[in-house]
Amino acid sequence: MSKEFLLTDSEFSHIVDLVYKACGIVLGEHKREMVYSRLARRIRSLKLSNFEQYLDYLELNKDKEFSNFINAITTNLTSFFREKHHFEFLKKTLVPKLLKENRATKRVRIWSAGCSTGEEPYSIAMTLADMFPIGWDVKILATDLDSNVLEKANSGEYSANSTTGLEPEILKKWFFKDKQGENYKVKPALKKMIHFKRLNLLQKWPMKGTFDLIFCRNVVIYFDKETKEGLFNNYANILIPQGHLFLGHSESMSKEQKNFNSLGKTMYQKIK
Structure with a gap:
């Protein structure tokens, strides 16, 4: 089944590098599907056509989009009195x-x-x-x-x-x-x-x-x-x-x- 957007190896590597430099989180190849699904929502929300456009948009609008980018990637799973x-x-x-x-x-x-x-x-x-x-x-x-x-x-x-x-x-x-x-x-x-x-x-x-x-x-x-x-x-x-x-x-x-x-x-x- 073909995906809505293409995520190339170079685009994935660029995303991995951005996330690591921003907050030290290491995203391996096994996280590729997660990265795709979470950032695809941002692409749809911004009415863009592909990951290339999104990364260009991110570069030009870091002040307002970078926190959305990081929020999309970071995982939040918790419960009361966990452990x-x-x-x-x-x-x-x-x-x-x-x-x-x-x-x-x-x-x-x-x-x-x-x-x-x-x-x-x-x-x-x-x-x-x-x-x-x-x-x-x-x-x-x-x-x-x-x-x-x-x-x-x-x-x-x-x-x-x-x-x-x-x-x-x-x-x-x-x-x-x-x-x-x-x-x-x-x-x-x-x-x-x-x-x-x-x-x-x-x-x-x-x-x-x-x-x-x-x-x-x-x-x-x-x-x-x-x-x-x-x-x-x-x-x-x-x-x-x-x-x-x-x-x-x-x-x-x-x-x-x-x-x-x-x-x-x-x-x-x-x-x-």
């Missing part, structure tokens, strides 16, 4: 540690790097919400490269299907139904703990302070070894001494990485 052992470790081990070690400042900072549509930072917030006494300053920074998913995350609105994994008491406590009774919306008390911001992890970070822990799950899976190592080093620089980093279930650090000790189950602690 539950991370949240159990956060609740049972890290929160008591933070309560003790940060009692002078009463300040906790957590970063959800690659937050997608928001399920991860909201899960972190639900885990922490009732565990710190009144007067503590607990904030979560949630960033992603994709402006579309950030908009959804910031809205805090989810379909009933998206919330099926949540226990009824959690759902009742932290969400309310919309007027049609079809969607759930995060309550303001939870939402105020989180600040959503667009960020390219491979560009200069604007944050000035340090973080107690960082979630960067199912993000570095797309990066090559050199990009991963650079990112891990940057995370080490912005974490407090002995701070913690969480990766996704299929991700790991190389043996050459000297800044972190593995705690098992894709959980790492900064050495110094």
Whole structure:
């Protein structure tokens, strides 16, 4: 069956190069169909005729189209309390540690790097919400490269299907139904703990302070070894001494990485 548009080898290589230079994501030949299907939507939307025209358009209109290009390519798949052992470790081990070690400042900072549509930072917030006494300053920074998913995350609105994994008491406590009774919306008390911001992890970070822990799950899976190592080093620089980093279930650090000790189950602690 012939395809609607032709994607030549040189056009695919050009797309691969653009994506890698912009955000470090490595697209192998096995991603060709995904690239085709996602960018074909942009071609139709812009009423263009082929990939050649689209790449020319992208070059001439980078200011307004490049974010659409990156949004189309990046993958966003997430759920509430994904990889539950991370949240159990956060609740049972890290929160008591933070309560003790940060009692002078009463300040906790957590970063959800690659937050997608928001399920991860909201899960972190639900885990922490009732565990710190009144007067503590607990904030979560949630960033992603994709402006579309950030908009959804910031809205805090989810379909009933998206919330099926949540226990009824959690759902009742932290969400309310919309007027049609079809969607759930995060309550303001939870939402105020989180600040959503667009960020390219491979560009200069604007944050000035340090973080107690960082979630960067199912993000570095797309990066090559050199990009991963650079990112891990940057995370080490912005974490407090002995701070913690969480990766996704299929991700790991190389043996050459000297800044972190593995705690098992894709959980790492900064050495110094």
